Amino acid sequence: MKSRHKNFIDTAGTGSGQTKTFNVSTAAAFVIAGAGLAVAKHGNRAVTSKTGSADVLEKLGVKVSAAPEVEQICLNGAGICFMFAPKFHPSLRRVGDIRRNLGVRTSLNLLGPLSNPAKAPKQIIGVWHKSLVEPMAEALALLGAERAWVFHGGDGEK
Incomplete structure (x- = not known):
């Protein structure tokens, strides 16, 4: 994109822990954009959490399946856009139904947030357990992230 x-940032999350909290990465995207840093938020529907980014944004009236050209206009004009993960990860789309039927976190919960479809130089990723913070940060470094912050909420642990 x-x-x-x-400088712009991609915010994403791996899905919540056992507590099924609200969608933090979407709320963070609005706060970050409101502070003046452009955000290319990407995400999906809920699989292991209460609500996914797409679910939250649809409730707010956002057309989550907008064309890439519209997403680019939103990013450049309003300083925020949403990229619906299934559009950007066609090979992962095929396993989406399997993931939903399993109802548990899989490696796909980690791969999606790492993908950064807008190629944003900065990334913020929320993970479901503290044991994932360091490996995800290392993966982001290997993938060339200019700056990244990986975090987790303590009450998301089992």
């Missing part, structure tokens, strides 16, 4: 913003 081409952005007029030199």
Whole structure:
């Protein structure tokens, strides 16, 4: 995605822990954009959490399946856009139904947030357990993230 913003950020999450909390990465995207840093948020529907980014945004009236051209206009104009994961990860789309039927977290919960479809130089990723913070940060470094923050909420642990 081409952005007029030199610095912009991708926010994503792996799905919540056992407590099934609200969707933090979507709320964070609005806070970050409100503070003046452009956000290319990407995400999906809920699988292991109470609500996924797409679910939250649809309730707010956002057309989550907008064309890439519209997403780019939103990012460059409003400083925030949403990229619906199934559009950007066609090979993962095929396993989506299997994931939903399993109802548990899988490696796909980790791969999606790492993908950064807008190629944002900065990333924030929320993970379901503290044991994932360091490996995800290392993966982001290997993938070339200019800056990244990986975090988890303590009450998401079992």
